[in-house]
Amino acid sequence: MVVVTGQNKVSGNPDDAMSSSDAEDDFQEPATPTATQAGQALPLLPQQFPEVVPLNVGGMYFTTRLSTLRRYEDTMLAAMFSGRHYIPTDAEGRYFIDRDGTYFGDILNFLRSGDLPPRERVRSVYKEAQYYSIGPLLDNLEDIQPLKGEKVRQAFLGLMPYYKDHLERIIEIAKLRAMQRKARFAKLKVCVFKEEMPITPYECPHFNSLRFERSESETKLFEHHCEVDVSFGPWEAVADVYDLLHCIVTDLSDRGITVDHQCIGVCDKHLINHYYCKRPIYEFKITW
Known part of the structure; x- marks a missing residue:
């Protein structure tokens, strides 16, 4: 009869079981996947291109x-x-x-x-x-052209205070009015003026400037906001009012907005004595 004890199940004999040192020697880390194996992995060598x-x-x-x-x-x-x-x-x-x-x-x-x-x-x-x-x-x-002309145009518009903000305001007002009236178009009033107005017989502009030297009290007498939706000006450049109007219409047209405009008169706001504002006012019709 052969008696098998529990101690024989786990033998310390090196021929029956692998030692810890042998296990460490035989263990190998997984190989780094190649570009083909990994699918998304990139080649390690510089990529060669044909002529x-x-x-x-x-x-x-x-x-x-x-x-x-x-x-x-x-x-x-x-x-x-x-x-x-x-x-x-x-x-x-x-x-x-x-x-x-x-x-x-x-x-x-x-x-x-x-x-x-x-x-x-x-x-x-x-x-x-x-x-x-x-x-x-x-x-x-x-x-x-047309980029050469665009550089000149942008240089001029760079002298115009808040031009882009005023342009966005025109769009927002026209959009709101068209939606409120359930129409495809909207009309709004725009004032475009180049010089500070009015020019009295006693005032002379600064050298090479369109602005005038006025005391604080005189400035307040002439200051006012025309009853319009958006007001452009004043600015100091050779370009005149019609140049700016063309820029406004061009920029709106580039956004796919149809624009018609016409001068409907001048601001008749009385300022002091016999002086009135006289800034030109234009009606813009924006069609969506």
Whole structure:
């Protein structure tokens, strides 16, 4: 008869069981997953690009030389295709850029040969050049119409106090009135004046200025707010009232708002003695 005791179940014999030191030696840490195993993991080595690069920009296909993409060092495209960053590819092996490709051809044409887009595409290409940080293209576009004229226009509007705030106020008032009256249009009164008014025979403007030296008491006598919804002015620039009116209409039109305006008279507010305000008042009809 063979008697088996409980002590024989766990043997201290090195041939029957692995020692703790042996277990430590045989244990191996899991291998670091590769890009294929992990799916989303990025390659550790710098990415290599062919001399001719196929591109998929937002679903639109392009093909260009690697040297074209790297033409200007301080651009996003040069950085993307420098090898320092991983660029994913689509099912056909094209390098994918997650950006609308409508104007990417204009970007490539400039990088290839310095060609600029036609006037009707300048604004849109300018936005793409900003995104890709292509400084030389931005400089060239700013020197042609319509962006060249826009720089002059913005310089003028920079002299106009609270221009953007007044523009937003016109939109808000017109929207509120149209909704209250259940109509597609609304009318509001806008005062646009260039100079401080009125000019008395005894006043002379400051040198190279449209403002006048008045005492505090005189200023209060002439101060008042015309009975209008929005008032623009005064400003110190060569541009006149009609220039500002054109800017207002243009900016509203760019937002898809139809604007008609006409002068309906002047402010007849009596100020002092025989002096009246005489600032021109315009009626704006805003159609949604």
